[in-house]
Amino acid sequence: MNGALVALIRRDLQLAYRRRGEMVTPLMFFIMVTALFPLGLDPEPMLLRTLAPGVIWVAALLAGLVGLESLFKSDYEDGSLELMVLCPVPLELVGLVRVLTHWLITGLPLVILAPLMGMLLSFPSSAMGTLLIGLLLGTPILSLLGAVGAALTVGLRRSGMLLPLLILPLAVPVLIFGARSAAMAVAGDDVSGPLYLLGAMLALALTLSPFAIAGGLRVSLEN
Protein backbone atom coordinates (compact mmCIF):
# COMPACT_ATOMS: atom_id res chain seq x y z
CA MET A 1 0.00 0.00 0.00
CA ASN A 2 2.83 2.36 0.89
CA GLY A 3 4.50 1.54 -2.40
CA ALA A 4 1.39 2.53 -4.30
CA LEU A 5 1.10 5.81 -2.41
CA VAL A 6 4.79 6.64 -2.94
CA ALA A 7 4.38 5.88 -6.63
CA LEU A 8 1.36 8.16 -6.71
CA ILE A 9 3.26 11.00 -5.06
CA ARG A 10 6.17 10.53 -7.45
CA ARG A 11 3.84 10.51 -10.44
CA ASP A 12 2.02 13.66 -9.34
CA LEU A 13 5.23 15.53 -8.66
CA GLN A 14 6.64 14.46 -12.01
CA LEU A 15 3.49 15.57 -13.83
CA ALA A 16 3.63 18.90 -12.02
CA TYR A 17 7.30 19.33 -12.90
CA ARG A 18 6.56 18.72 -16.55
CA ARG A 19 3.85 21.36 -16.47
CA ARG A 20 5.81 23.99 -14.60
CA GLY A 21 3.83 26.83 -16.18
CA GLU A 22 0.62 25.66 -14.58
CA MET A 23 2.35 25.39 -11.24
CA VAL A 24 3.41 29.03 -11.32
CA THR A 25 -0.02 30.44 -12.19
CA PRO A 26 -1.45 30.48 -8.63
CA LEU A 27 1.76 32.08 -7.38
CA MET A 28 1.62 34.79 -10.02
CA PHE A 29 -2.01 35.32 -9.12
CA PHE A 30 -1.07 35.62 -5.43
CA ILE A 31 1.66 38.16 -6.18
CA MET A 32 -0.50 40.22 -8.48
CA VAL A 33 -3.53 40.37 -6.18
CA THR A 34 -1.36 41.50 -3.26
CA ALA A 35 0.38 44.04 -5.47
CA LEU A 36 -2.94 45.46 -6.67
CA PHE A 37 -4.12 46.45 -3.21
CA PRO A 38 -1.65 49.31 -2.67
CA LEU A 39 -2.59 50.59 -6.13
CA GLY A 40 -6.29 50.53 -5.34
CA LEU A 41 -5.84 51.94 -1.86
CA ASP A 42 -3.64 54.67 -0.52
CA PRO A 43 -0.01 53.45 -0.56
CA GLU A 44 0.55 54.91 2.88
CA PRO A 45 2.71 52.56 4.99
CA MET A 46 0.58 52.79 8.14
CA LEU A 47 -2.60 51.92 6.23
CA LEU A 48 -0.90 49.05 4.39
CA ARG A 49 0.47 47.75 7.67
CA THR A 50 -3.00 47.43 9.16
CA LEU A 51 -4.43 45.91 5.99
CA ALA A 52 -1.52 43.57 5.22
CA PRO A 53 -2.69 40.51 7.26
CA GLY A 54 -6.11 40.54 5.66
CA VAL A 55 -4.80 41.24 2.17
CA ILE A 56 -2.24 38.44 2.29
CA TRP A 57 -4.74 35.94 3.69
CA VAL A 58 -7.48 36.82 1.21
CA ALA A 59 -4.97 36.65 -1.65
CA ALA A 60 -3.78 33.23 -0.41
CA LEU A 61 -7.39 32.05 -0.18
CA LEU A 62 -8.15 33.17 -3.74
CA ALA A 63 -4.87 31.82 -5.10
CA GLY A 64 -5.89 28.45 -3.69
CA LEU A 65 -8.91 28.50 -6.00
CA VAL A 66 -6.79 29.00 -9.12
CA GLY A 67 -6.13 25.68 -10.75
CA LEU A 68 -8.23 23.80 -8.23
CA GLU A 69 -10.58 22.75 -11.00
CA SER A 70 -7.84 20.67 -12.58
CA LEU A 71 -6.99 18.82 -9.36
CA PHE A 72 -8.77 15.61 -10.41
CA LYS A 73 -9.78 16.66 -13.92
CA SER A 74 -7.09 15.06 -16.08
CA ASP A 75 -7.25 11.82 -14.09
CA TYR A 76 -11.01 11.85 -14.53
CA GLU A 77 -10.79 12.45 -18.25
CA ASP A 78 -8.13 9.87 -19.09
CA GLY A 79 -9.65 7.20 -16.84
CA SER A 80 -6.84 6.87 -14.29
CA LEU A 81 -9.23 7.98 -11.57
CA GLU A 82 -11.34 4.90 -12.22
CA LEU A 83 -8.27 2.74 -11.77
CA MET A 84 -7.46 4.51 -8.50
CA VAL A 85 -10.98 3.74 -7.28
CA LEU A 86 -10.57 0.09 -8.28
CA CYS A 87 -7.12 -0.39 -6.76
CA PRO A 88 -6.92 -1.91 -3.25
CA VAL A 89 -5.52 1.26 -1.66
CA PRO A 90 -8.39 3.14 0.06
CA LEU A 91 -9.61 6.02 -2.06
CA GLU A 92 -9.50 8.24 1.05
CA LEU A 93 -5.71 7.82 1.19
CA VAL A 94 -5.35 8.40 -2.54
CA GLY A 95 -7.28 11.64 -2.15
CA LEU A 96 -5.21 12.68 0.85
CA VAL A 97 -1.97 12.01 -1.03
CA ARG A 98 -3.21 14.03 -3.97
CA VAL A 99 -4.01 16.96 -1.66
CA LEU A 100 -0.57 16.65 -0.08
CA THR A 101 1.20 16.92 -3.45
CA HIS A 102 -1.11 19.73 -4.50
CA TRP A 103 -0.21 21.60 -1.34
CA LEU A 104 3.52 20.94 -1.85
CA ILE A 105 3.24 22.36 -5.36
CA THR A 106 1.00 25.38 -4.78
CA GLY A 107 0.63 25.95 -1.04
CA LEU A 108 4.21 25.70 0.12
CA PRO A 109 5.69 28.11 -2.48
CA LEU A 110 2.97 30.55 -1.53
CA VAL A 111 3.95 30.35 2.13
CA ILE A 112 7.56 30.94 1.16
CA LEU A 113 6.57 33.95 -0.95
CA ALA A 114 4.37 35.46 1.74
CA PRO A 115 7.15 37.27 3.68
CA LEU A 116 8.20 38.98 0.46
CA MET A 117 4.70 40.20 -0.19
CA GLY A 118 4.45 41.17 3.46
CA MET A 119 7.51 43.36 3.09
CA LEU A 120 5.93 45.08 0.07
CA LEU A 121 2.94 45.87 2.27
CA SER A 122 5.22 47.12 5.11
CA PHE A 123 4.25 44.19 7.31
CA PRO A 124 6.58 44.34 10.34
CA SER A 125 9.29 41.69 10.34
CA SER A 126 8.69 41.00 14.05
CA ALA A 127 5.30 39.52 13.18
CA MET A 128 6.54 37.60 10.12
CA GLY A 129 6.96 34.36 12.08
CA THR A 130 3.31 34.33 13.09
CA LEU A 131 2.24 35.00 9.52
CA LEU A 132 4.35 32.07 8.33
CA ILE A 133 3.10 29.64 10.99
CA GLY A 134 -0.47 30.73 10.34
CA LEU A 135 -0.11 30.17 6.61
CA LEU A 136 1.65 26.84 7.18
CA LEU A 137 -1.31 25.67 9.27
CA GLY A 138 -4.00 27.34 7.20
CA THR A 139 -3.12 26.65 3.57
CA PRO A 140 -3.34 22.83 3.96
CA ILE A 141 -6.89 23.31 5.33
CA LEU A 142 -7.72 25.38 2.26
CA SER A 143 -6.27 22.67 0.02
CA LEU A 144 -8.30 19.98 1.79
CA LEU A 145 -11.54 21.97 1.56
CA GLY A 146 -10.80 22.83 -2.05
CA ALA A 147 -10.24 19.16 -2.85
CA VAL A 148 -13.70 18.35 -1.47
CA GLY A 149 -15.20 20.88 -3.89
CA ALA A 150 -13.02 19.69 -6.77
CA ALA A 151 -14.01 16.06 -6.14
CA LEU A 152 -17.70 16.94 -6.10
CA THR A 153 -17.57 18.91 -9.34
CA VAL A 154 -15.03 16.89 -11.33
CA GLY A 155 -17.77 15.41 -13.49
CA LEU A 156 -19.12 18.81 -14.50
CA ARG A 157 -17.96 20.44 -17.68
CA ARG A 158 -18.03 23.96 -16.29
CA SER A 159 -17.19 23.74 -12.62
CA GLY A 160 -15.04 26.87 -12.51
CA MET A 161 -17.88 29.16 -11.50
CA LEU A 162 -19.41 26.72 -9.04
CA LEU A 163 -16.26 25.92 -7.05
CA PRO A 164 -15.82 29.28 -5.27
CA LEU A 165 -19.50 29.26 -4.28
CA LEU A 166 -19.06 25.84 -2.69
CA ILE A 167 -15.73 26.38 -0.98
CA LEU A 168 -15.43 29.99 0.10
CA PRO A 169 -18.17 29.89 2.77
CA LEU A 170 -16.49 26.86 4.31
CA ALA A 171 -13.13 28.61 4.35
CA VAL A 172 -14.34 31.56 6.42
CA PRO A 173 -13.06 30.27 9.81
CA VAL A 174 -9.57 29.74 8.37
CA LEU A 175 -9.52 33.28 7.03
CA ILE A 176 -10.77 34.72 10.31
CA PHE A 177 -8.24 33.00 12.56
CA GLY A 178 -5.38 33.26 10.09
CA ALA A 179 -5.73 36.97 9.48
CA ARG A 180 -6.55 37.55 13.14
CA SER A 181 -3.37 35.83 14.33
CA ALA A 182 -1.23 37.94 11.97
CA ALA A 183 -3.01 41.14 13.01
CA MET A 184 -2.55 40.26 16.68
CA ALA A 185 1.13 39.65 16.11
CA VAL A 186 1.44 43.11 14.54
CA ALA A 187 -0.23 44.57 17.62
CA GLY A 188 2.16 42.59 19.85
CA ASP A 189 -0.51 40.41 21.46
CA ASP A 190 -0.28 36.75 22.41
CA VAL A 191 -1.10 34.81 19.25
CA SER A 192 -1.25 31.28 20.66
CA GLY A 193 -5.08 31.25 20.76
CA PRO A 194 -5.84 31.68 17.04
CA LEU A 195 -2.84 29.52 16.08
CA TYR A 196 -4.05 26.66 18.29
CA LEU A 197 -7.48 26.99 16.73
CA LEU A 198 -5.95 26.84 13.25
CA GLY A 199 -4.09 23.72 14.32
CA ALA A 200 -7.30 22.17 15.64
CA MET A 201 -9.07 22.94 12.38
CA LEU A 202 -6.19 21.38 10.46
CA ALA A 203 -6.47 18.20 12.53
CA LEU A 204 -10.22 18.10 11.91
CA ALA A 205 -9.84 18.74 8.18
CA LEU A 206 -7.07 16.14 7.87
CA THR A 207 -9.18 13.46 9.51
CA LEU A 208 -12.63 14.19 8.06
CA SER A 209 -12.19 15.69 4.61
CA PRO A 210 -10.58 12.57 3.00
CA PHE A 211 -13.93 10.82 3.47
CA ALA A 212 -15.77 13.70 1.80
CA ILE A 213 -13.19 13.74 -1.02
CA ALA A 214 -13.51 9.99 -1.60
CA GLY A 215 -17.30 10.21 -1.41
CA GLY A 216 -17.30 13.05 -3.91
CA LEU A 217 -15.04 11.16 -6.32
CA ARG A 218 -17.24 8.06 -6.12
CA VAL A 219 -20.37 10.11 -6.80
CA SER A 220 -18.70 11.84 -9.73
CA LEU A 221 -17.55 8.58 -11.25
CA GLU A 222 -21.00 7.06 -11.10
CA ASN A 223 -22.25 9.84 -13.33
Added chain:
Amino acid sequence: MFTWFHKLASPPYFYKFAQNVAPWTGWITLLLLAAGLYGGLWLAPPDYQQGDGFRIIYIHVPSAWMSMSGYAFMAIAAGIGLIWRMKLASAVAAAAAPLGASFAFLALVTGSLWGKPMWGTYWVWDARLTSELILLFLYFGFMALNRAFSEQRTGDRASAILALVGLVNLPIIHYSVVWWNTLHQGPTVFVGTHSDISMRMLVPLLVMIAAFMLYFATFVMKRLQFEIIRRERSTAWIRELL
Protein backbone atom coordinates in the same frame (compact mmCIF):
# COMPACT_ATOMS: atom_id res chain seq x y z
CA MET B 1 -45.45 1.99 12.70
CA PHE B 2 -42.41 0.90 10.76
CA THR B 3 -44.45 -0.27 7.79
CA TRP B 4 -46.26 3.06 7.78
CA PHE B 5 -42.92 4.81 7.74
CA HIS B 6 -41.73 2.54 5.00
CA LYS B 7 -44.83 3.27 2.94
CA LEU B 8 -44.37 7.00 3.45
CA ALA B 9 -41.04 6.77 1.68
CA SER B 10 -42.73 5.72 -1.54
CA PRO B 11 -43.33 8.79 -3.73
CA PRO B 12 -46.94 7.97 -4.79
CA TYR B 13 -47.97 7.30 -1.21
CA PHE B 14 -46.28 10.41 0.08
CA TYR B 15 -47.85 12.48 -2.67
CA LYS B 16 -51.31 11.50 -1.45
CA PHE B 17 -50.27 11.89 2.19
CA ALA B 18 -49.06 15.45 1.55
CA GLN B 19 -52.20 16.17 -0.42
CA ASN B 20 -54.28 15.31 2.65
CA VAL B 21 -52.07 16.72 5.41
CA ALA B 22 -50.77 19.99 3.93
CA PRO B 23 -54.14 21.82 4.04
CA TRP B 24 -54.46 21.02 7.74
CA THR B 25 -51.02 22.23 8.70
CA GLY B 26 -51.57 25.22 6.43
CA TRP B 27 -54.71 26.31 8.28
CA ILE B 28 -53.11 25.74 11.67
CA THR B 29 -50.16 27.86 10.47
CA LEU B 30 -52.53 30.68 9.58
CA LEU B 31 -54.29 30.48 12.94
CA LEU B 32 -50.99 30.48 14.85
CA LEU B 33 -49.65 33.35 12.73
CA ALA B 34 -52.78 35.39 13.45
CA ALA B 35 -52.58 34.63 17.18
CA GLY B 36 -48.83 35.28 17.36
CA LEU B 37 -49.04 38.56 15.46
CA TYR B 38 -51.98 39.74 17.57
CA GLY B 39 -50.12 38.83 20.74
CA GLY B 40 -46.89 40.35 19.49
CA LEU B 41 -48.18 43.55 17.93
CA TRP B 42 -51.04 44.43 20.30
CA LEU B 43 -50.88 42.54 23.57
CA ALA B 44 -47.14 42.61 24.28
CA PRO B 45 -45.99 45.78 26.06
CA PRO B 46 -43.50 48.07 24.27
CA ASP B 47 -39.89 47.54 25.22
CA TYR B 48 -38.62 50.00 27.84
CA GLN B 49 -35.63 50.86 25.68
CA GLN B 50 -36.57 50.15 22.08
CA GLY B 51 -40.26 51.13 22.29
CA ASP B 52 -42.36 49.56 19.59
CA GLY B 53 -39.32 48.97 17.41
CA PHE B 54 -38.57 45.70 19.12
CA ARG B 55 -41.71 44.12 17.64
CA ILE B 56 -39.81 43.11 14.52
CA ILE B 57 -38.43 40.37 16.78
CA TYR B 58 -41.61 38.39 16.05
CA ILE B 59 -40.48 37.93 12.45
CA HIS B 60 -36.72 38.17 12.89
CA VAL B 61 -36.10 35.55 15.57
CA PRO B 62 -38.41 32.85 14.15
CA SER B 63 -36.94 33.22 10.67
CA ALA B 64 -33.39 33.09 12.03
CA TRP B 65 -34.26 29.93 14.00
CA MET B 66 -35.90 28.33 11.02
CA SER B 67 -32.99 29.18 8.73
CA MET B 68 -30.63 27.30 11.06
CA SER B 69 -32.83 24.34 11.93
CA GLY B 70 -33.87 24.24 8.28
CA TYR B 71 -30.24 23.69 7.33
CA ALA B 72 -29.89 20.85 9.82
CA PHE B 73 -33.16 19.34 8.57
CA MET B 74 -32.01 19.63 4.96
CA ALA B 75 -28.56 18.19 5.65
CA ILE B 76 -29.97 15.24 7.61
CA ALA B 77 -32.54 14.51 4.89
CA ALA B 78 -29.82 14.72 2.24
CA GLY B 79 -27.60 12.45 4.36
CA ILE B 80 -30.38 9.86 4.66
CA GLY B 81 -30.82 10.02 0.91
CA LEU B 82 -27.08 9.55 0.43
CA ILE B 83 -26.54 6.71 2.88
CA TRP B 84 -29.71 4.65 2.45
CA ARG B 85 -30.25 5.73 -1.16
CA MET B 86 -33.74 6.87 -0.29
CA LYS B 87 -35.08 8.86 -3.21
CA LEU B 88 -37.72 10.68 -1.24
CA ALA B 89 -35.23 11.93 1.37
CA SER B 90 -33.12 13.55 -1.35
CA ALA B 91 -36.25 15.15 -2.74
CA VAL B 92 -37.05 16.46 0.76
CA ALA B 93 -33.64 18.12 0.95
CA ALA B 94 -34.05 19.66 -2.49
CA ALA B 95 -37.51 20.93 -1.53
CA ALA B 96 -36.37 22.35 1.81
CA ALA B 97 -33.27 24.21 0.58
CA PRO B 98 -34.97 27.22 -1.08
CA LEU B 99 -37.27 27.58 1.92
CA GLY B 100 -34.35 27.62 4.33
CA ALA B 101 -32.54 30.09 2.10
CA SER B 102 -35.55 32.42 2.10
CA PHE B 103 -35.73 32.24 5.88
CA ALA B 104 -32.04 33.18 6.06
CA PHE B 105 -32.69 36.05 3.65
CA LEU B 106 -35.70 37.19 5.68
CA ALA B 107 -33.64 37.08 8.89
CA LEU B 108 -30.95 39.22 7.24
CA VAL B 109 -33.43 41.76 5.86
CA THR B 110 -35.41 42.12 9.10
CA GLY B 111 -32.15 42.21 11.04
CA SER B 112 -30.77 45.09 9.01
CA LEU B 113 -34.10 46.96 9.16
CA TRP B 114 -34.00 46.49 12.91
CA GLY B 115 -30.38 47.52 13.07
CA LYS B 116 -30.97 50.90 11.41
CA PRO B 117 -32.99 52.50 14.25
CA MET B 118 -31.27 50.57 17.06
CA TRP B 119 -27.60 50.56 16.10
CA GLY B 120 -27.82 53.44 13.60
CA THR B 121 -26.68 51.34 10.66
CA TYR B 122 -28.18 48.77 8.32
CA TRP B 123 -25.23 46.47 8.36
CA VAL B 124 -22.46 45.75 10.79
CA TRP B 125 -19.95 42.94 10.61
CA ASP B 126 -21.37 41.44 13.71
CA ALA B 127 -20.99 37.77 14.50
CA ARG B 128 -24.56 36.63 14.03
CA LEU B 129 -25.20 38.72 10.95
CA THR B 130 -22.05 37.36 9.40
CA SER B 131 -22.81 33.74 10.21
CA GLU B 132 -26.35 34.16 8.88
CA LEU B 133 -24.89 35.56 5.65
CA ILE B 134 -22.52 32.61 5.34
CA LEU B 135 -25.44 30.26 6.02
CA LEU B 136 -27.24 31.87 3.07
CA PHE B 137 -24.18 31.22 0.88
CA LEU B 138 -24.12 27.60 2.06
CA TYR B 139 -27.75 27.24 0.98
CA PHE B 140 -26.89 28.76 -2.41
CA GLY B 141 -23.99 26.35 -2.86
CA PHE B 142 -26.24 23.40 -2.04
CA MET B 143 -28.93 24.55 -4.45
CA ALA B 144 -26.45 25.24 -7.25
CA LEU B 145 -24.74 21.86 -6.89
CA ASN B 146 -28.06 20.04 -6.61
CA ARG B 147 -29.15 21.30 -10.03
CA ALA B 148 -25.74 21.30 -11.72
CA PHE B 149 -25.77 17.71 -12.97
CA SER B 150 -27.79 16.38 -15.86
CA GLU B 151 -28.53 13.31 -13.76
CA GLN B 152 -30.61 14.27 -10.75
CA ARG B 153 -29.35 11.31 -8.66
CA THR B 154 -25.76 12.52 -9.03
CA GLY B 155 -26.75 16.04 -8.07
CA ASP B 156 -28.57 14.71 -5.02
CA ARG B 157 -25.62 12.70 -3.82
CA ALA B 158 -22.99 15.35 -4.52
CA SER B 159 -24.99 18.08 -2.80
CA ALA B 160 -25.66 15.73 0.13
CA ILE B 161 -21.91 15.41 0.73
CA LEU B 162 -21.62 19.20 0.55
CA ALA B 163 -24.51 19.61 3.01
CA LEU B 164 -22.87 17.21 5.46
CA VAL B 165 -19.53 19.03 5.20
CA GLY B 166 -21.45 22.25 5.81
CA LEU B 167 -23.18 20.74 8.83
CA VAL B 168 -19.82 19.90 10.42
CA ASN B 169 -18.49 23.31 9.52
CA LEU B 170 -21.48 25.35 10.66
CA PRO B 171 -20.65 25.36 14.40
CA ILE B 172 -17.03 26.21 13.56
CA ILE B 173 -18.15 29.13 11.39
CA HIS B 174 -20.54 30.24 14.08
CA TYR B 175 -17.99 30.25 16.89
CA SER B 176 -15.26 31.72 14.74
CA VAL B 177 -17.36 34.77 13.96
CA VAL B 178 -18.54 34.99 17.56
CA TRP B 179 -14.94 35.19 18.78
CA TRP B 180 -14.06 37.47 15.93
CA ASN B 181 -16.41 40.31 16.65
CA THR B 182 -19.66 40.93 18.40
CA LEU B 183 -22.24 43.66 18.66
CA HIS B 184 -25.40 41.57 18.56
CA GLN B 185 -26.94 41.02 21.97
CA GLY B 186 -26.27 37.70 23.62
CA PRO B 187 -28.88 34.98 23.79
CA THR B 188 -31.84 36.24 25.81
CA VAL B 189 -34.70 33.91 24.94
CA PHE B 190 -33.35 30.92 26.81
CA VAL B 191 -30.59 31.53 29.28
CA GLY B 192 -30.22 28.20 31.02
CA THR B 193 -33.67 27.21 32.23
CA HIS B 194 -35.19 30.62 32.81
CA SER B 195 -35.91 33.29 30.27
CA ASP B 196 -34.76 36.90 30.38
CA ILE B 197 -37.70 38.38 28.54
CA SER B 198 -41.10 39.02 30.00
CA MET B 199 -43.79 36.36 29.63
CA ARG B 200 -46.12 38.68 27.72
CA MET B 201 -43.42 39.18 25.12
CA LEU B 202 -42.19 35.59 25.18
CA VAL B 203 -45.47 33.75 24.61
CA PRO B 204 -46.27 35.46 21.28
CA LEU B 205 -42.68 34.79 20.19
CA LEU B 206 -43.02 31.08 20.93
CA VAL B 207 -46.35 31.03 19.09
CA MET B 208 -44.67 32.70 16.11
CA ILE B 209 -41.85 30.14 16.18
CA ALA B 210 -44.41 27.32 16.16
CA ALA B 211 -46.21 29.04 13.29
CA PHE B 212 -42.98 29.34 11.28
CA MET B 213 -42.18 25.68 11.91
CA LEU B 214 -45.59 24.62 10.65
CA TYR B 215 -45.22 26.98 7.69
CA PHE B 216 -41.94 25.28 6.89
CA ALA B 217 -43.53 21.83 7.20
CA THR B 218 -46.49 22.83 5.03
CA PHE B 219 -44.41 24.28 2.27
CA VAL B 220 -41.85 21.48 2.35
CA MET B 221 -44.78 19.15 1.67
CA LYS B 222 -46.18 21.35 -1.10
CA ARG B 223 -42.79 21.83 -2.74
CA LEU B 224 -42.09 18.14 -2.33
CA GLN B 225 -45.21 17.36 -4.36
CA PHE B 226 -43.84 19.46 -7.23
CA GLU B 227 -40.42 17.90 -6.75
CA ILE B 228 -41.96 14.42 -6.95
CA ILE B 229 -43.82 15.35 -10.14
CA ARG B 230 -40.61 16.74 -11.64
CA ARG B 231 -38.55 13.70 -10.75
CA GLU B 232 -41.10 11.01 -11.49
CA ARG B 233 -42.55 12.64 -14.58
CA SER B 234 -41.81 9.62 -16.74
CA THR B 235 -43.59 7.13 -14.48
CA ALA B 236 -47.03 5.77 -15.17
CA TRP B 237 -48.68 7.01 -11.99
CA ILE B 238 -47.69 10.63 -12.58
CA ARG B 239 -49.03 10.50 -16.14
CA GLU B 240 -52.22 9.09 -14.79
CA LEU B 241 -52.37 11.78 -12.13
CA LEU B 242 -51.91 14.69 -14.50
